[in-house]
Amino acid sequence: MAPPNPSEPIDSETIAILAARLEAASQTRLGRSLAIRHINTGSCNGCELELRGLRNSFYDLERFGLRLVENPGQADVLLVTGPLTRNLKAALEQAWDATPEPKWVVAVGDCAVDGGVFKGSYAVLGGTGHSVPVDLTIGGCPPTPARILAALRTLLEVNAT
Amino acid sequence: MITATEIIRSAPAEICRPWLRHILPHADWIALAQTAPAEGWTLLAHWADTALAHALFLDPDSLRVVPVSTLVEAGRYPALSPYLPAAALYQRMVHDLWGHVAEGAADLRPWLDHGNWPLSPPMAIRPESRPPGAPPLLTGPEQDDAMILPLGPIWGQLDEAAHLRLTLHGPIVRYAEALLGFTHKGALTLMRGKSTRAAARFAARLAADATVAHSVAFAQAAESALDVEVPQRAIGLRIAMMEIERIAIHLDNLTEVARLAGAGTVRTKCGTLREVLLRATATAFGHRLMMDCVIPGGVAADIDANGPEAILRALGTIASELPTLRRLHDGPALSSRLVGLARTRGARGGVTGRASGHAFDVRTNFAPGYAGLMPRTAVLSEGDAAARQRLRLLEIEESLRLIGLTMDLLPAGPTTATLPQVSGEGIGCAESSRGDIWHSIQLDHGQIAAVFVRDPGWDQWPLAEQALRGAEAEDIDLIRTSLALPASGIDL
Numbered sequence: 001m002a003p004p005n006p007s008e009p010i011d012s013e014t015i016a017i018l019a020a021r022l023e024a025a026s027q028t029r030l031g032r033s034l035a036i037r038h039i040n041t042g043s044c045n046g047c048e049l050e051l052r053g054l055r056n057s058f059y060d061l062e063r064f065g066l067r068l069v070e071n072p073g074q075a076d077v078l079l080v081t082g083p084l085t086r087n088l089k090a091a092l093e094q095a096w097d098a099t100p101e102p103k104w105v106v107a108v109g110d111c112a113v114d115g116g117v118f119k120g121s122y123a124v125l126g127g128t129g130h131s132v133p134v135d136l137t138i139g140g141c142p143p144t145p146a147r148i149l150a151a152l153r154t155l156l157e158v159n160a161t
Numbered sequence: 162m163i164t165a166t167e168i169i170r171s172a173p174a175e176i177c178r179p180w181l182r183h184i185l186p187h188a189d190w191i192a193l194a195q196t197a198p199a200e201g202w203t204l205l206a207h208w209a210d211t212a213l214a215h216a217l218f219l220d221p222d223s224l225r226v227v228p229v230s231t232l233v234e235a236g237r238y239p240a241l242s243p244y245l246p247a248a249a250l251y252q253r254m255v256h257d258l259w260g261h262v263a264e265g266a267a268d269l270r271p272w273l274d275h276g277n278w279p280l281s282p283p284m285a286i287r288p289e290s291r292p293p294g295a296p297p298l299l300t301g302p303e304q305d306d307a308m309i310l311p312l313g314p315i316w317g318q319l320d321e322a323a324h325l326r327l328t329l330h331g332p333i334v335r336y337a338e339a340l341l342g343f344t345h346k347g348a349l350t351l352m353r354g355k356s357t358r359a360a361a362r363f364a365a366r367l368a369a370d371a372t373v374a375h376s377v378a379f380a381q382a383a384e385s386a387l388d389v390e391v392p393q394r395a396i397g398l399r400i401a402m403m404e405i406e407r408i409a410i411h412l413d414n415l416t417e418v419a420r421l422a423g424a425g426t427v428r429t430k431c432g433t434l435r436e437v438l439l440r441a442t443a444t445a446f447g448h449r450l451m452m453d454c455v456i457p458g459g460v461a462a463d464i465d466a467n468g469p470e471a472i473l474r475a476l477g478t479i480a481s482e483l484p485t486l487r488r489l490h491d492g493p494a495l496s497s498r499l500v501g502l503a504r505t506r507g508a509r510g511g512v513t514g515r516a517s518g519h520a521f522d523v524r525t526n527f528a529p530g531y532a533g534l535m536p537r538t539a540v541l542s543e544g545d546a547a548a549r550q551r552l553r554l555l556e557i558e559e560s561l562r563l564i565g566l567t568m569d570l571l572p573a574g575p576t577t578a579t580l581p582q583v584s585g586e587g588i589g590c591a592e593s594s595r596g597d598i599w600h601s602i603q604l605d606h607g608q609i610a611a612v613f614v615r616d617p618g619w620d621q622w623p624l625a626e627q628a629l630r631g632a633e634a635e636d637i638d639l640i641r642t643s644l645a646l647p648a649s650g651i652d653l
């Protein structure tokens with residue numbers, strides 16, 4: 001079988017922007033590993049299919065110190081997928097409230113970025129940013145695992161600088 | 162008693178290619194629902210538009226699909242659910258989206274509408290604006306000695322947004338009720354008024370695990386409505402894509418079930434094989450999940466020059482691992498967790514149905530292009546989680562054969578047909594990795610006047626509620642995964 005391949009390079013511009021944001025908020029740094037909690041706010045499940053790919057041996061996100069957790073109380077990062085449906089707004093806000101500071105919010109996929117193709121529907125409010133402050137967006141429908149992994153590694157870098 | 166065929170024969174009909182849609186007076190609509198179970202007719206889907214209630218039946222004897230409609234009068238139409246329990250969820254959806262009341266229904270609690278939309282009913286001719294209301298409550302049969310375990314709607318496990326409410330007796334699930342609608346995105350409203358090409362983007366995003374299958378069903382419905390012939394090359398490429406999707410999704414499921422069951426080798430192998438396949442797919446079709454690759458009229462682009470080789474190489478890798486995967490599934494690590502787990506009864510099709518003795522598969526009779534490939538439907542009888550995983554492996558094997566054959570037979574030629582801006586009505590179908598999908602479209606000068614998209618989830622969730630009864634609470638995630646239960650397709 002094919003050997004694991006290196007993921008996409010880390011985007012230095014994004015790191016700089018995030019680092020500036022971190023300084024501005026004078027946030028405590030989170031450290032060399034990050035606990036990630038996934039939140040589906042109305043996805044078509046395409047983003048989840050690619051996120052699940054992050055666990056295969058090509059990407060193996062744990063080797064970078066990125067861990068998936070189920071309890072928002074233990075999370076450093078909220079990884080949000082899907083357009084924000086009106087029926088899931090309260091659930092997103094509850095999860096955000098339950099996540100201790102400091103925390104990062106990452107919007108994964110065009111839908112979470114700004115509602116994607118579902119913008120303008122009576123049932124959809126827009127992207128994740130409609131309800132909670134977003135630190136990092138990853139576009140794509142869905143974004144590839146390589147792209148998601150590269151973006152998550154920028155968070156690790158920012159925390160390490 | 163009058164037979165279903167007699168009821169249909171005496172009714173006026175509209176052309177709804179490739180079938181006829183019969184318009185029934187209320188009395189005949191009820192009579193058909195009454196006689197359907199005895200004659201083996203199954204309800205494939207039930208929906209509405211602003212003026213009519215629609216139902217899609219399957220007549221197993223003549224192997225035909227029968228669309229029927231009845232007028233909604235003063236906001237009401239006769240409920241099908243007293244005779245056809247499968248209609249119950251659809252009736253709640255029809256009420257939430259169009260406001261039509263299914264008269265005689267035992268249950269008209271909100272389903273998709275959780276009281277949060279700014280207007281209601283959203284698909285009525287003139288929806289009314291309304292303030293946010295209180296969310297609906299689930300009402301299960303509660304007992305004093307029982308404990309209620311609410312799960313979801315957010316699980317934090319890279320999957321679904323759905324709510325399961327379990328009534329526990331000790332560690333055992335006594336009763337399970339699913340509350341869905343959380344991921345409702347208003348897809349039908351977004352499709353209405355658009356050209357079929359523009360609306361296809363929503364069909365592709367109903368449920369990503371069936372993005373190709375939904376896109377094919379949608380395209381076929383549109384092509385039927387417009388009476389357009391799709392080039393043979395496009396039909397072949399669609400079949401290749403649908404079967405690749407089936408393999409990729411089955412591999413995803415095998416990976417996840419193995420992960421939850423603690424079978425590390427199977428998990429690693431299947432996860433790797435899926436990635437190998439998705440990379441080949443990206444090379445061949447330009448998108449790992451093949452989203453938007455099927456469009457009304459044909460396919461969005463021809464397969465890449467390097468595509469056939471990339472695909473065939475990935476399929477070869479998968480084929481070479483299948484014997485090992487089969488052996489590992491029969492081994493103690495997986496069988497001790499899966500044998501006897503969540504046995505289902507009564508599923509008509511999909512993996513769940515075919516793992517429990519029911520062979521329904523639209524590839525063998527309704528889906529265009531398959532006849533020449535002579536698809537072989539694998540069927541097992543045990544109906545438990547172990548049978549579902551073995552069936553997934555058998556289906557992968559058959560899909561490998563179908564893709565190889567399709568690619569061999571792929572004719573040269575164009576990959577799209579022009580779509581005329583005319584009016585018409587059509588029905589399309591496809592067999593997704595979870596079961597049969599049906600789309601119904603009415604076009605007015607090339608624009609969508611009415612549409613309904615029926616995901617297999619409509620059958621799967623009620624079955625899951627049954628299968629969870631008697632299960633151990635700690636097996637819930639494993640059972641959910643083994644049944645493959647995305648919510649987005651049914652949530653619309």
Ligand code: SF4
Pocket residue numbers: 042043044045046047081082083108109110111112116140141142143366369
């Ligand atoms: S971004 Fe694309 S894949 Fe992700 S949830 Fe939205 S439509 Fe689905």
